[in-house]
Amino acid sequence: MRDTAAMRGYDSTSYGKGFADVYDDWYGDVTDVAATISRMVDLVGTVGTVGPVLELGAGTGRLAVPMARAGLIVTAVDSSREMLDQLHALDTAGSVVVVHGDMVDDLPDGPFAAALIAYNTIFNLLDNGAQQACFAAVAARLAPEGVFVVEAFVPESDTPAGSDVSVRSMAVDRVVLSVSQTTPSTQQAEGQFIEITETGGVRLRPWSVRWATPEQLDAMAATAGLVLDARYADMAGTPFDSESTQHVSVYRRPTG
CATH class of the missing domain: 3.40.50.150 (Vaccinia Virus protein VP39)
Structure with missing residues (x-):
């Protein structure tokens, strides 16, 4: 598809x-x-x-x-x-x-x-x-x-367009950031969860919805x-x- x-x-x-x-x-x-x-x-x-x-x-x-x-x-x-x-x-x-x-x-x-x-x-x-x-x-x-x-x-009904960066979770050895972008004109949103760990480096977790x-x-x-x-x-x-x-x-x- x-x-x-x-x-x-x-x-x-x-x-x-x-x-x-x-x-x-x-x-x-x-x-x-x-x-x-x-x-x-x-x-x-x-x-x-x-x-x-x-x-x-x-x-x-x-x-x-x-x-x-x-x-x-x-x-x-x-x-x-x-x-x-x-x-x-x-x-x-x-x-x-x-x-x-x-x-x-x-x-x-x-x-x-x-x-x-x-x-x-x-x-x-x-x-x-x-x-x-x-x-x-x-x-x-x-x-x-x-x-x-x-x-x-x-x-x-009034979902704003734009981007956002926030913290999803945080611990002494790990932080997960949320980065997203919303486009109401096409009814779409997408983003990444960026997981940073002390021992594992950086892991990207992408998502997208309509x-x-x-x-x-x-x-x-x-x-x-x-x-x-x-x-x-x-x-x-x-x-x-x-x-x-x-x-x-x-x-x-x-x-x-």
Whole structure:
């Protein structure tokens, strides 16, 4: 798939190479894992079958492995071998079917009762055409009444353009700096975490996202033939309102 990041040299494998070794440490509790598993189990039940479930951009298996342990039949897709190495290490029982590939062009055949793209992962597709293609690819693989669950942040309407340098963390032998650049006109942000350690020198961890509003995601879903079934502020089901900073949107493929 075409990469459109402005950061020179950045592609779909860059994030995994940069973050696989620290992802679970930095982001393991960034969302409620237990609530996510409960939500997916409940949603699969509404389709009338126990799985299978497709997770896109599954990374280290932070969600895929617990879903499998909860009894769901899980297929995990990720473009990063480094991330999938972490998943294999976590999934000692070999309960997750793993696909190394793009989360648009390399999705396995369905039908799936549910698909999940968690914690802003949809925004790793770096233009709206790629995001639209993802919705279409998932819709084509859902069973009738199957659901596509999208978890993402709600962009601020007045996000300022510009650059920022700040400290993410600091210890006596280590400091992590955050350098970022935001371009609201293209709905893009990118940056580097620069990790400096006393013994290991400098490590760069790049990232890039192209955000979309809930309304834009709804339009993509509609174009793909999906309908918005529910929207929450989090996986626990907190009601979504104008003050919500996150959303969990459940899109369903209608029968027929």
